[in-house]
Amino acid sequence: MEQTETPPPGRRVALAVLGLSAMTIMANATVASSLPGLKRHFADVAGIDTLAGLIVTLPSLAVVITAGLMGWLADRMDRQKLLAFVALCYGLGGTSGLWAESLNAILAGRLLLGVGVAGTMTLGMTWSADLWQGAARARFLGLQGAAISVAGIVFMLTGGALAGLHWRGAFAVYALILPVAVLALLALAPYSRERRRAAPVAKGMARQAGFPWAAFAFVGSLGFVFQAAFYITPTRLPFRLEELGVANPLAVGALMAALVAVSAPVSLAYGRIRRHVSAMSVFGLSFALIGAGFVAHALAQDWHGVLAGSVIAGLGMGLSMPNYTTWFLARVPMAMRGRASGLLTTAFFLGQFASPLVSAPLVAHLGLAGAFGAVGGTLIGLGLLLAVAQIWWPEQARPETAPAAVS
Template sequence: MSQPPIPAAAIAPMPRPMVTVAVLLLAAMTIMANATIASSLPGMKAHFADVAGIDTLTGLILTLPSLTIVFTAGLAGWLADRVDRQKLLVAAALLYAIGGSSGLWAETLPQLLFGRAVLGAGVAGTMTLAMAWGADLWQGPARARMMGIQGAAMSFGGIVVMLLGGALATLHWRGAFSVYLLVLPIAALGLVMLAPHARQLRATRATARAEGRAKTTEAFPWAIFAFVGSLAFVFMAIFYVMPTRMPFLLEQLGVSNTFLIGAIMATLTLASMPGALSYGWLRRFVGPMTIFAASFALMGLGMVVISQAGGVAGVVIGTLIAGAGMGPSMPNYTTYFMGHVPASQRGRASGLLTTAFFAGQFAAPLVAAPLVVAFGLQGTFEALGLAQIVLGAGLGVAVLNRRRPTAAEA
């Protein structure tokens, strides 16, 4: 599947640096959705110890925003193509702040679950907007570079929030929930910096309506989404077992300090940054399918190493390997898919891809639960790691078969 060439007229001037910063920070807010409170899971489990099924519910509390995102990201994408994106950003930021900080005051598990659901609706809006603006404001090779930088920004944001969440969780398990309030200044920056582009987009839409072009006749690339969306779902469903189960695996290995747990998990995102930053450079030499194959293989190898770890050192080595595979993978999904999407449907495409990612995140504890019962924590990491290696090998074989006629991959 080769990407269609981009007409010269479609290539816009590079946005100002502060516009880039605003889009990057909007993207970085996504990682805060679930991972921020990972270090609080043991304390949360102890606080709600009298609740039946708390082992599974603890993982679901972490990933519940993903379920809401599954049901709201499509709507957010539809709105991003049709309404004022600035108003959508305000609504998303308020939902994000209110729902995310709910752990500071929720006294019962239903209250906490409701807050996590509200947070998911906010994340659906912010991630869809970040993805849509990224596709709109950067084109061609510049988009590949921007998506790589965006992936690195998400990784850096993950390091910051996991360390901050871990530090605050040492004071009280509720402390990590205050990190979600960072969305308010970030959204304010986005409102200011993206205002000119939002006005231009409104003018373009008004002109299209006046000329009778309000309804696009361009076909949506459903076949490509079926492929990319399926891979994104599988990637997240397996990968997100790490933040939901690793705190308990570390406890099993004798690590109980919440800040140390947060620091170990932060190595996962730290290791992903070089691969994300070099994504634009990598795409000059290898195609998207090769990156998909290598990413799954590396992430699988990392999980296998973690499964065999007898202490902290082994876990850290495994997370570094898995992070190296994750780095170029995230921008690869977005860049590859957006290269096939008509400009008038990028919001819709962003919403659908967001849905696929977070459906996988929500499914992660449901995938892991029966495996943990059957094989234990280390056995679960081993089984899922081997599954990723097999998938990566299968994609690699497909790449080799496609490359037989020519040496280049689109």
């Protein structure tokens, strides 16, 4: 059981952790609008079509490879030093498109960006679990989910506007890590000193409790499925819209952004929802809603049906994201939360990376509408299965009653 809640940190600390979390959303999509200009600039490079695609996917691959290591380091070294290192990786790698002269250098920069994203996301998740407990943690993680959604919209729009000026322009958005990292280094310094003093006791308690591998197997599998299914939206929905006669890039972007826009207010309400509904019920409901949204995409006859599907799926996304962290990290001893955050980050990004590989054979055999329908039906079935599991293994609704955490 978690200990009695301590007062939550002040606004400056909250802004610092929210800033770190928001920066992770930019890893892939921010520079998508720069790809046509990049392809024209490097038109003489062999295999430019494939290499341009790697600009988007390489950061996810780097996160999958390094997030576990970042979690291990977060539990064993000074987090301020680790934050400074990953922020440097993020800044240098992210802005590589501004200054690198060769495509290979930009691709290397994207890998370095992935290392930075792995570190910032893991640290943001770990600090969220360490500094907020119980119901306060659920409220903060809901706020974090909303901040990530809003940041995604703002950063993608900013990247598109800057890419309109020059194809290198979108890469400048990644420089925002510098003020965010400085704020975090200053705001979180007292907590890092306190953590170092408490480390021996926390490690002793963690050794007694052990790492909750069974809990990770459950939540990591769900997180992988969630991301693998959800990332069918950015990779396949534009082509589904083209089938329906919607080809205007602005209209396509608006219909896809509707999903993220809906998820933000739902994430904000997550703390209140969890006072009345168990985490397992939230898992089931979120999968069912995302699945229903995908079925709407499959059945759509025009853009109105796609918009309805995006709104429904957005409700599920808003519920889902804070639920993974709340449920899992409440079961992890304090001295192991870095490792837990790194593993959860790995599961998420592995799902993102695998999504096009999973959807490709479905599209090939069923078509775009059929693929959305098949995935949607599967997610609805998974949601119902989790609802049945809640009946068999009931769980208290309030997050502060979750077991086995050491704060």
